[in-house]
Amino acid sequence: MKYPDSIEQLIESLRRYPGVGKKTAERYALFTVNRMDHEAIDKIIEAYQKIKTDIFNCPICGNITDTDPCYICVDDSRDKETIIVVEEAKDVIVMEKTNKYHGLYHVLNGAISPSNGIGPDNINIKELLERLKDEQVKEVILATNLSNEGETTARYISRLLIDTDILVTRIAHGIPAGGNIEYADEITIFKALEGRRKI
Amino acid sequence: MKYPDSIEQLIESLRRYPGVGKKTAERYALFTVNRMDHEAIDKIIEAYQKIKTDIFNCPICGNITDTDPCYICVDDSRDKETIIVVEEAKDVIVMEKTNKYHGLYHVLNGAISPSNGIGPDNINIKELLERLKDEQVKEVILATNLSNEGETTARYISRLLIDTDILVTRIAHGIPAGGNIEYADEITIFKALEGRRKI
Numbered sequence: 001m002k003y004p005d006s007i008e009q010l011i012e013s014l015r016r017y018p019g020v021g022k023k024t025a026e027r028y029a030l031f032t033v034n035r036m037d038h039e040a041i042d043k044i045i046e047a048y049q050k051i052k053t054d055i056f057n058c059p060i061c062g063n064i065t066d067t068d069p070c071y072i073c074v075d076d077s078r079d080k081e082t083i084i085v086v087e088e089a090k091d092v093i094v095m096e097k098t099n100k101y102h103g104l105y106h107v108l109n110g111a112i113s114p115s116n117g118i119g120p121d122n123i124n125i126k127e128l129l130e131r132l133k134d135e136q137v138k139e140v141i142l143a144t145n146l147s148n149e150g151e152t153t154a155r156y157i158s159r160l161l162i163d164t165d166i167l168v169t170r171i172a173h174g175i176p177a178g179g180n181i182e183y184a185d186e187i188t189i190f191k192a193l194e195g196r197r198k199i
Numbered sequence: 200m201k202y203p204d205s206i207e208q209l210i211e212s213l214r215r216y217p218g219v220g221k222k223t224a225e226r227y228a229l230f231t232v233n234r235m236d237h238e239a240i241d242k243i244i245e246a247y248q249k250i251k252t253d254i255f256n257c258p259i260c261g262n263i264t265d266t267d268p269c270y271i272c273v274d275d276s277r278d279k280e281t282i283i284v285v286e287e288a289k290d291v292i293v294m295e296k297t298n299k300y301h302g303l304y305h306v307l308n309g310a311i312s313p314s315n316g317i318g319p320d321n322i323n324i325k326e327l328l329e330r331l332k333d334e335q336v337k338e339v340i341l342a343t344n345l346s347n348e349g350e351t352t353a354r355y356i357s358r359l360l361i362d363t364d365i366l367v368t369r370i371a372h373g374i375p376a377g378g379n380i381e382y383a384d385e386i387t388i389f390k391a392l393e394g395r396r397k398i
Contacts, residue, residue, distance in 0.1 A: 003292065004265035006249030013243040016235070017227045028216045030289055032247070033254055033263050034308060036215070041251050044212040048244050050205030051228075052237050064232050066203035090229055093202065109233060 007033060060131065062107035062124040064089045072096075072105060079103040081138040085128065085157065087111050087145055095143070106131065111149035112156055118149075120156055128157070132166060139167040146173045146187065206232060259330065261306035261323040263288040271295075271304060278302040280337040284327065284356065286310045286344055294342070302340075305330065310348035311355055317348075319355055327356070331365060338366040345372045345386065 002008060007029050014025040032041065057063065058070035065071070072078065072092070082103030086092060092105050110123040131137070142157060144150035158168045174192035175184055184192070201207060206228050213224040231240065256262065257269035264270070271277065271291070281302030285291060291304050309322040330336070341356060343349035357367045373391035374383055383391070 003288075004254060004263065006246055006253050006265065007263070009242065010246035010250060013239070013246055016239065017230055019223075019226075024218075026289060027218075029250075030263075030287065031216055032250060034288070038251050040212070040215065041247050043208065045244050045247050047205055047209035047212055048231070048240050048247075051209060051231060052240050054205050055203060055232055064203065064206070064229075066205065088229065089202075089233070090225060 003029070057107075057109070061105050062109055062127060063092055063105060064107075077102075080136055082141065083128075083131070083137055083139070084141045084143050086143050087150060087153070091143065104137075108144070108153065111144055111147070111153040113149045113152075123153070125157060125160070129160065132161070132164070137166060139169060141169050141171060143171045146191065202228070256306075256308070260304050261308055261326060262291055262304060263306075276301075279335055281340065282327075282330070282336050282338070283340045283342050285342050286349060286352070290342065303336075307343070307352065310343055310346070310352040312348045312351075322352070324356060324359070328359065331360070331363070336365060338368060340368050340370060342370045345390065 003011070010029045010032065011022070011025040014020055014028050015022060017025075020028075054066040055064055056066075056068075058065045058068070058073055060069045060073040063070045063072065067074070079102050082101075083106050084095060084101065084103065085106045085108060086095070087108050087110060089107055089109075092107060095101055095105070106124065106128045108123040108125065108128075110118055112118060112120055112123065128140075132140070140157070140161065142154040144153045154170055158170075161168050172195050173188065174195055175181060175188065181189070202210070209228045209231065210221070210224040213219055213227050214221060216224075219227075253265040254263055255265075255267075257264045257267070257272055259268045259272040262269045262271065266273070278301050282305050283294060283300065283302060284305045284307060285294070286307050286309060288306055288308075291306060294300055294304070305323065305327045307322040307324065307327075309317055311317060311319055311322065327339075331339070339356070339360060341353040343352045353369055357369075360367050371390075371394050372387065373394055374380055374387065380388070
């Protein structure tokens with residue numbers, strides 16, 4: 001009444017991924033067994049092994065990297081006076097895709113969330129403060145998410161920097177490009193009104 | 200503007216799973232990097248490796264197994280006169296969970312689907328016919344899905360067995376337990392009417 005042990009073990013492992021329940025994990029495991037050849041499975045194993053051995057957080061910015069420091073921190077052509085603070089490594093990728101920003105980043109690896117037991121000490125805020133002491137940073141752009149956690153984190157960091165000469169800004173929130181006002185949620189509408197500019 | 204190679208490799212691998220797009224694969228890969236320790240990653244690697252080395256299709260029934268024959272085919276207490284024919288290994292698990300069936304199974308590993316290039320020779324129909332020659336089977340219960348492919352497959356197999364003494368049956372389709380007629384689709388309603396019984 002159950003699968004062979006190795007399949008059960010894969011199902012249990014895959015269930016740990018966000019949004020993956022028992023049924024989905026089962027579907028993935030059976031797909032592995034029925035539809036993937038050994039070569040494809042070897043590629044997955046190799047990727048997991050390399051992640052274990054090659055990947056770490058950049059000691060400067062906290063971004064995930066396989067070089068020390070990461071390719072952004074090591075790049076001398078980048079503007080060292082600006083740091084964008086984001087919650088996750090994937091936010092760096094998103095920002096970089098715009099090709100419009102040439103400064104540095106700081107990845108918090110999370111956001112303050114008291115209900116989940118995540119306080120300021122559990123994310124890379126201390127490391128940010130250390131950087132700001134040493135480096136020639138003139139502006140910190142807070143690009144945490146527009147969620148309770150992201151807003152709390154942004155407010156927390158801005159308060160820590162209130163007595164410094166560093167300009168602390170928050171990215172704009174509002175109606176997205178191509179977004180229809182009709183379908184925007186109320187927080188977005190509120191932020192769009194709050195952030196209105198003279199034209 | 201992209202992740203380290205090992206992360207990109209994992210994203211590419213995980214994208215192969217059904218229903219997993221680029222965004223989801225990215226989320227899984229970053230969860231692996233940020234939220235899984237080496238021990239958890241080792242468990243995943245071990246599971247994939249064991250699937251490669253230990254798992255095969257039962258040479259008798261086609262079910263996925265790590266023993267030869269599988270635990271059902273090897274079980275002498277089971278009724279050898281009945282075979283339920285299913286599309287996938289997971290259907291065996293579902294049937295077994297009922298604890299109401301004590302016969303054997305035959306797993307087709309698919310269903311006839313001309314539009315996907317899957318003909319009768321691409322699924323384990325030949326193996327079923329071989330079994331029926333050798334074994335003392337009196338009834339074949341066709342439990343393929345209530346889809347075009349499942350229905351086609353059931354009809355195909357029933358036609359192959361038309362000149363034998365084997366009783367060929369199809370599992371009942373109708374309104375599910377706890378199901379509201381209001382929300383049932385028309386094929387289910389049709390099948391429920393067609394399969395009506397005197398009370």
